[in-house]
Amino acid sequence: MPVEKTDSEIRISEPLNEDDIAQLKAGDHVRFYGTIYTARDAAHKRLISGVEEGKEPPVDLTGQIIYYVGPTPARPGRVIGSAGPTTSMRMDPFTPQMLELGVKMLIGKGGRGPMVQQALQDHKAAYCLAVGGAGALLSKSIKSLEVIAYEDLGTESMKKLEVDGFPAILCCDMFGGDLLQQGRNQWRQQDKLGSYEPIGTASAGKTDGGGK
Amino acid sequence: MTTDTPTGVREINADEITATIAELCQEATHFLPEDVVASIERARDTEQSELGKQVLVEILQNVDIAKNEQLPLCQDTGTTVVIVELGQDVHIVGGLLTDAINAGVAKGYTEGYLRASMVDHPFSSRVNTKDNTPAVVHVDIVPGDGLKLKVLPKGGGCENMSAFKVFLPSAGKEPIVDFVLRTIEESGGNPCPPLIVGVGVGGSSEYAMYLAKKGVIRSVDNPSPDAETAEFERELLERVNALGVGPQAVGGINTALAVNIETYPTHITAMPVAVNLQCHSARLKEAEL
Numbered sequence: 001m002p003v004e005k006t007d008s009e010i011r012i013s014e015p016l017n018e019d020d021i022a023q024l025k026a027g028d029h030v031r032f033y034g035t036i037y038t039a040r041d042a043a044h045k046r047l048i049s050g051v052e053e054g055k056e057p058p059v060d061l062t063g064q065i066i067y068y069v070g071p072t073p074a075r076p077g078r079v080i081g082s083a084g085p086t087t088s089m090r091m092d093p094f095t096p097q098m099l100e101l102g103v104k105m106l107i108g109k110g111g112r113g114p115m116v117q118q119a120l121q122d123h124k125a126a127y128c129l130a131v132g133g134a135g136a137l138l139s140k141s142i143k144s145l146e147v148i149a150y151e152d153l154g155t156e157s158m159k160k161l162e163v164d165g166f167p168a169i170l171c172c173d174m175f176g177g178d179l180l181q182q183g184r185n186q187w188r189q190q191d192k193l194g195s196y197e198p199i200g201t202a203s204a205g206k207t208d209g210g211g212k
Numbered sequence: 213m214t215t216d217t218p219t220g221v222r223e224i225n226a227d228e229i230t231a232t233i234a235e236l237c238q239e240a241t242h243f244l245p246e247d248v249v250a251s252i253e254r255a256r257d258t259e260q261s262e263l264g265k266q267v268l269v270e271i272l273q274n275v276d277i278a279k280n281e282q283l284p285l286c287q288d289t290g291t292t293v294v295i296v297e298l299g300q301d302v303h304i305v306g307g308l309l310t311d312a313i314n315a316g317v318a319k320g321y322t323e324g325y326l327r328a329s330m331v332d333h334p335f336s337s338r339v340n341t342k343d344n345t346p347a348v349v350h351v352d353i354v355p356g357d358g359l360k361l362k363v364l365p366k367g368g369g370c371e372n373m374s375a376f377k378v379f380l381p382s383a384g385k386e387p388i389v390d391f392v393l394r395t396i397e398e399s400g401g402n403p404c405p406p407l408i409v410g411v412g413v414g415g416s417s418e419y420a421m422y423l424a425k426k427g428v429i430r431s432v433d434n435p436s437p438d439a440e441t442a443e444f445e446r447e448l449l450e451r452v453n454a455l456g457v458g459p460q461a462v463g464g465i466n467t468a469l470a471v472n473i474e475t476y477p478t479h480i481t482a483m484p485v486a487v488n489l490q491c492h493s494a495r496l497k498e499a500e501l
Binding site: 027029069070071072073074075081082083084086087089109110111129131132133134135136137138139140154155167169179180182183184185186187188189190191192193194195196198199 | 260261263264266267270271273274277278281282283284285286287288289325326327328329340342367368369372386389390393394397398400401402404450451454455456457458460461462463464465491492493
């Protein structure tokens, strides 16, 4: 089963379909098993440019999981270096097209813009947070790495990872639930904020910048 | 090799600077400063949001794994910002200071299996320089014949959320509060909270941002020596944490570990304010030659 709920965890593995995604809610603790693909800024740009020119993506993305990461080089004897998530917002412009190609799950850090949140609902897909700045911890659950495309991009190449219990938190579900907005609404102490007016769609974040 | 000359000028060899920088790059990316670790532990103990607490637990596990297994704390090993405090009685021999620092960065990042994240031209070719050079180097001339090197590998997630604005001279503190809160709330999870918030007020535009960076590298346990500024730091920290952003923006009461404000006299027409955010992986290592 691509989504399996046990007493202790929610296990996720590809290939995912709409019914699998429908079981997941913002705030769920999840763990990934099996194959996930990496892509970040440069790989997204190249993949989408290729598709627009009529080329096939390097792999069939139907039901697949994409992790936004650019790891450090592996020391000899290791599979991978430090491998935490990068800022997802920078992938926002490419995300609706990735979802059209069949991607069902995204993993990164930080919030997603309104356009992506709508696209997740339209395409019945979801977005998870891995803990930003926990690249050493997250690397422990990565068991193998194979560069499958764009090798010249180095850390930004597209890689196939095999993971065993990679931990994440469901952030944006296919029903419009957004953990970051919910969290802020729950924990904001308006009495201490004085005249400051919180932003309505805070989790959308800024429209420029982003890093890691 | 260091030599004292008869004129009282101390000579420091460029090779020594290169070797030191290389070591600092590796140590900074593997070991989190103790004051930061203790501060994250306090946040973990006080966090009321269950998800927020879980995030802080994982961040602290990460600190241990990085230390014990020689893995970088974060895959973004940053732009290498180097702050040099150069005694004015020092003469650097055997090469240029900046060249020596860049050679050290190249050595440290290559030999340490750190990620090279610098590209050559910002809006054109953007080809990776492959050894994380060039560093961004600031030199402060100080009294004496010492040479202090501070290496700050600054990740993109937090650096990219920097903000700057010039307010009216008579505006007082309130617009500073709003500007800091807005910057942090809009940044959400991108800069990897809990944060160290550096705020630079005064000087000129570029100097205000440098002051903010100096705020970021000041210890989380070290309030401003100026009583009024220290009080403002406490007030701002409380209000930042009232935003509810929380660890990794999942919600919670620990959005920032500290707010450090640095000030400088400024022009009669202006109040420049710069905000520089530092992620919880507040990597900093220094050495004195």
